[in-house]
Amino acid sequence: MTLNSGAAFRNHLRRKASVNRLIHLLLFALVAACAPARTGSAPGPARLALTHVSVVDVETGRLLPDHMVLIAGNRITQVSPSRQTRVPAGARVVDARGKYLIPGLWDAHTHITYAGEIAFPAYVANGVTSARDLGGRLPELLAWRGKVKAGSLVGPDLYLAGPNLEGAWWLDGVMEFAATDSILRSFPFLEASPRYRIASPEGARVAVDSLLRLNVDMIKFRNLRGDEFRALASEARRKGVPLVGHAPGGVTLAEAADSGMRSIEHMETVMLKLGNANETERRAQLAHLARAGTAITATLVTDIAYRQTPDSLAYAVIADTLNRIDLRRRFLSRELLAFWKFGLDTKSFEGPNDWAASHRKQLADLRLAREAGVPILVGTDLGVSLVYPGFSVHEELRLLVEEGGFPAIEALRGATVYPARTLGVADSVGTIAMGRQADLVLLDANPLEDIRNTQKIRAVVLNGRYLDRQVLDRLLSEAETAAHR
Numbered sequence: 001m002t003l004n005s006g007a008a009f010r011n012h013l014r015r016k017a018s019v020n021r022l023i024h025l026l027l028f029a030l031v032a033a034c035a036p037a038r039t040g041s042a043p044g045p046a047r048l049a050l051t052h053v054s055v056v057d058v059e060t061g062r063l064l065p066d067h068m069v070l071i072a073g074n075r076i077t078q079v080s081p082s083r084q085t086r087v088p089a090g091a092r093v094v095d096a097r098g099k100y101l102i103p104g105l106w107d108a109h110t111h112i113t114y115a116g117e118i119a120f121p122a123y124v125a126n127g128v129t130s131a132r133d134l135g136g137r138l139p140e141l142l143a144w145r146g147k148v149k150a151g152s153l154v155g156p157d158l159y160l161a162g163p164n165l166e167g168a169w170w171l172d173g174v175m176e177f178a179a180t181d182s183i184l185r186s187f188p189f190l191e192a193s194p195r196y197r198i199a200s201p202e203g204a205r206v207a208v209d210s211l212l213r214l215n216v217d218m219i220k221f222r223n224l225r226g227d228e229f230r231a232l233a234s235e236a237r238r239k240g241v242p243l244v245g246h247a248p249g250g251v252t253l254a255e256a257a258d259s260g261m262r263s264i265e266h267m268e269t270v271m272l273k274l275g276n277a278n279e280t281e282r283r284a285q286l287a288h289l290a291r292a293g294t295a296i297t298a299t300l301v302t303d304i305a306y307r308q309t310p311d312s313l314a315y316a317v318i319a320d321t322l323n324r325i326d327l328r329r330r331f332l333s334r335e336l337l338a339f340w341k342f343g344l345d346t347k348s349f350e351g352p353n354d355w356a357a358s359h360r361k362q363l364a365d366l367r368l369a370r371e372a373g374v375p376i377l378v379g380t381d382l383g384v385s386l387v388y389p390g391f392s393v394h395e396e397l398r399l400l401v402e403e404g405g406f407p408a409i410e411a412l413r414g415a416t417v418y419p420a421r422t423l424g425v426a427d428s429v430g431t432i433a434m435g436r437q438a439d440l441v442l443l444d445a446n447p448l449e450d451i452r453n454t455q456k457i458r459a460v461v462l463n464g465r466y467l468d469r470q471v472l473d474r475l476l477s478e479a480e481t482a483a484h485r
């Protein structure tokens, strides 16, 4: 979530001794109480056979017509042409003739604690079976991650960053400002999204260790100085934990990629980092990302929702308790709507900017990045106004194709195999192959012909569990009920 004004609340910080330490202690206490086991998974039905289905092989880009996909428990045990395979006795058979099977989708950039548990059914109903949570309240996230793993909560597998690392120069400025500003005081944003304050290179190294002990899956940073970033990157590499963040200050994109960052968040931060460099230099910098396998999470949908939509419309949606403007509002918690409003209110801190031009520049750099071979991830930045849990993943897919000029298969890779690779879990999720976790989406129409077809969801297989349309609709209506509570 953006909070771009450079100001902050230092007095407040001093008064509270160190908010960071407080958060730290709180996290430790809670985590000790509820740390889930990372192993083990929910048992699915004994056997499931999807027959006569067209499988989208996201790695090769090929369509495999008339295939059978066998699932035992939560694993895919076979993917082969129907005529070569017999349905095992006792298996539940789903005749998927005329349908298309894609791997379960990812939201590679989300903040679920802003939305609350109510976001989970919306994610699953939209075929999202994995999510990278890039900042939020870790105790809640860890508890959810554990419940999803144990099968007691229907939701995507969560990969967690926990609290974002934030440079003291930035955080202290914001806190100093917030002590006196009525907008910033109107919303407990640091409680909603705790930050880990970094004041030195040594602090950055210590942070890696502390967060790993809290059981995070990756480290996410935002505003750091060059020396802090270098210390952080080398420590993350030494500990083997994926590092993600905004394009870092104080170093070039090339250095960020070469130092092992797994993904850079928001096309906007990449575009700003490249500044006024000419096209040759831009391509050269982006080529480093491609070589290092560093991905970019474009978040075009965020830019459209937050920057290219009139604030008046966003405020109107928030106030629209009858959900007449956008039906998807039915699935939102009050907390999320309050956070949307806060995000919009903070725009008053910004000076004027030509946001339409900014969007065009992002698209131009996105094209260069794709041509350079940089993996582009599908992420939504849930928490930002008019970004909807689950639904916006499909919007991002569509935008990558329609605005970014991506072939449909390349957009799909960004929501399947690429995010799995950035976290080093591509041997278990992200593709449809023997041995993979059974996370699948069954579609009524071919997504390679029209990317909008990812929205025509017939069924979702979540960790081996077959959820047909009826079940998915029931999940959505439960979310709607929860939203009105």
Ligand SMILES: [Zn+2]
Residues within 6 Å of the ligand: 001, 109, 110, 111, 134, 135, 381
């Ligand atoms: Zn974010």
